[in-house]
Amino acid sequence: MDWNLAYLWLILALLLSAGELGTGGLVLLALGIAAALTAGLAALGLSLPWQLLGMGILSGLLVPLAVMVIRPRFSPRGVAYGTTGTGVEKHRTYTTLKRDFDGATGIKINGDFYRLRVVETGATELPAATLVTFERFDGTTAIVSTATATTNDSSPTHREQ
DSSP, X not given: OOOOHHHHHHHHHHHHHHHHHHHOSSHXXXXXXXXXXXXXXXXXXXXHXXXXXXXXXXXXXXXXXXXXXXXXXXSOTTOOTTOTTTTTTTTOEEEOEEOTTTOOEEEEETTEXXXXXXXXXXXXXXXXXXXXXXXXEETTEEEEEEOOHHHHHHSOEEOOO
């Protein structure tokens, strides 16, 4: 068997495609397909610069296709990933909760529990079922203010349990 550069591209394609099993973003799979197609260019006898150019063009076409067109088809409908912390919750009213295992006070935003700190007093403990208005995040701590009647009128109340 004569060694050909196409074998190296096929090995690279297999490694990239196998790496996709651990990520799930479809980027490595797109690169693996591009490497497999580049192996076809090498099998046709094109020189290394043409193979590299082909890999670059194929990667530039397949990666955006996989990320923007194919990957959204595998996401569940109605799930908005990456919205928490972007400001969409700002000035919404939430009800405080006490966490079971340590009694920490916090609020649930999009199903996730966040410990809180009151902006006016710096307090981190409030009674359960207290209405607070979310202001911003400081790391993973929700900075809140005590809710007023005007805040409740201008934004919906979120009572996630």
